Amino acid sequence: MTVAVWRDEYRTGHDTIDQQHRDLFAQVNHIYALTQTEPQDNLGIRAQLADFAAMAIAHFDLEEALMTQYDYPNFEVHFKTHRALVNKVQALLEKPDRGLDGLPAEVTQVLADWMVHHIRGEDQQMIRFLREQSIAAVGG
Numbered sequence: 001m002t003v004a005v006w007r008d009e010y011r012t013g014h015d016t017i018d019q020q021h022r023d024l025f026a027q028v029n030h031i032y033a034l035t036q037t038e039p040q041d042n043l044g045i046r047a048q049l050a051d052f053a054a055m056a057i058a059h060f061d062l063e064e065a066l067m068t069q070y071d072y073p074n075f076e077v078h079f080k081t082h083r084a085l086v087n088k089v090q091a092l093l094e095k096p097d098r099g100l101d102g103l104p105a106e107v108t109q110v111l112a113d114w115m116v117h118h119i120r121g122e123d124q125q126m127i128r129f130l131r132e133q134s135i136a137a138v139g140g
């Protein structure tokens with residue numbers, strides 16, 4: 001079973017962004033699978049969640065660089081949305097005393113829902129703008 005189900009309608013047309021989105025979906029599904037097959041392996045699950053955070057940060061960096069380069073008018077809102085997600089995941093990672101017991105499956109659903117919502121909203125809006133500015137910007 002997967003929690004992050006990729007649909008073609010999530011494509012932005014920017015090859016690198018689309019690949020990173022698919023990788024993030026795959027990583028969330030990988031974490032979810034671990035919570036089902038290795039529920040006691042908190043360290044392993046946390047390591048995979050840390051990898052997800054690193055992947056998300058690298059991905060957000062690319063989007064933010066594109067938005068800055070093309071003077072995207074909604075940059076602040078989009079940027080804050082990215083930071084909120086990173087902060088949420090880092091807060092989970094910084095609470096080893098509380099562990100992630102019982103949490104991971106729910107966390108993966110929250111991450112999956114966030115990604116779908118964000119891609120369909122802010123990311124599609126951003127890519128429409130970039131496409132208007134320059135075809136080269138969305139070539140990937």
Ligand SMILES: [Fe+2]
Nearest residue numbers: 063118122123
């Ligand atoms: Fe984004």
